Amino acid sequence: AQSVSQHNHHVILSEAASLELGCNYSYGGTVNLFWYVQYPGQHLQLLLKYFSGDPLVKGIKGFEAEFIKSKFSFNLRKPSVQWSDTAEYFCAVSQGGATNKLIFGTGTLLAVQP
């Protein structure tokens, strides 16, 4: 069965620090990859997605992610975090097509200290 692993459950950074959140999935076929963010008191929002093409994808608010097929990974990065990036981040995978259900990781809670 498909699964998604997020190894960092809780990350604390100071403002201006660089961020990298890990995401690994287990599925050998074609996948669509997503990062969603949940800011305090708000609903899940799409941060970025990868379907095909350039494995380096850029999302909103300066975030980017790199798909490395050989490593089954889709890590999220941001060069310089801000206090407003404090949120919970979820990596998700779907097989695409008619079976586009999302399989989520357990999430990473990011706290950015001013």
Place this chain on the structure above:
Amino acid sequence: DAGVTQSPTHLIKTRGQQVTLRCSPKSGHDTVSWYQQALGQGPQFIFQYYEEEERQRGNFPDRFSGHQFPNYSSELNVNALLLGDSALYLCASSLASSDTQYFGPGTRLTVL
């Protein structure tokens, strides 16, 4: 352009009762998916509705059922509530031709 809306926001029920949660998809979307998010966990797929039919189902018992209406809105019904059903229930909408889902704010269900 209204996003995905859900009602109610919060709900408290007792064990054994039944509950109905409602979802209106984003304008123009025809597919609705439901997820359960337990505390400290990522959302888990319950099922998906398209053209008023259940198209996919996750690993949830038959106590969880749903419906989609001709206007694409959807309901999630849970019978014989258990304490373990306490969670945030999320609705997501999409176009059948797209793999990108947009989430609503969720309904927080507490079972006592």
